[in-house]
Amino acid sequence: MLQRFLYTPDGHVIVPRMLGVVVTTLLFAIFGSFLLVVTPVLGGHEGVQTIWVLFSVFLLKFPLVALLWWFIVRNKEWPVRPPAWSERETGDILAYLVAEADRVTILPDAEARLKYLQGEAWNVADRVGGDRKVDAVNVALHIDQMLGGLRARRSPRR
Numbered sequence: 001m002l003q004r005f006l007y008t009p010d011g012h013v014i015v016p017r018m019l020g021v022v023v024t025t026l027l028f029a030i031f032g033s034f035l036l037v038v039t040p041v042l043g044g045h046e047g048v049q050t051i052w053v054l055f056s057v058f059l060l061k062f063p064l065v066a067l068l069w070w071f072i073v074r075n076k077e078w079p080v081r082p083p084a085w086s087e088r089e090t091g092d093i094l095a096y097l098v099a100e101a102d103r104v105t106i107l108p109d110a111e112a113r114l115k116y117l118q119g120e121a122w123n124v125a126d127r128v129g130g131d132r133k134v135d136a137v138n139v140a141l142h143i144d145q146m147l148g149g150l151r152a153r154r155s156p157r158r
Contacts, residue, residue: 002070011086025064032060082127090124090132094139097121101143110150118143 006018035056042049085093097117104113118140125136 003074010088021067025067028060029064032056035060085128087132090128090136093124094121094132094135097124097139098142101146105146105150111147111154114143114147114150118147 002021006014006021008014033056036053039049039053039056042052097120101114101117104110104117107113121136121140121143125133125140128136
């Protein structure tokens with residue numbers, strides 16, 4: 001239920017809803033901390049004090065802990081597994097690599113940056129399949145051509 005409320009069907013965050021849920025749970029947790037400060041006032045009533053502390057800690061702080069745990073468990077990418085990119089995410093990554101390669105060609109350290117971007121394109125090609133693999137290889141080769149052109153412009157002519 002929380003999944004459908006916070007994310008679109010293709011897995012993208014609905015930002016206003018996400019902010020509302022996170023801010024609400026944070027406010028509950030902060031309010032719970034303030035209630036704990038008031039606990040000594042109830043010093044003469046041990047039963048009320050116990051219920052007060054349990055309410056302040058568990059019922060007001062637990063939603064934030066549960067939400068954060070859900071985010072951790074929901075995460076699709078784990079350190080030992082390859083990333084699970086959607087077609088759209090892969091396309092966005094490749095478009096970013098091409099745009100960044102075009103942008104860095106005028107910088108003094110363009111060659112190092114292009115080598116890095118080319119390595120990232122090959123990394124994408126290693127991790128995806130099908131048409132997106134072909135697209136990633138094309139991006140890597142395009143950046144290689146850019147590197148060759150950059151080297152040709154910078155090498156002294158005889």
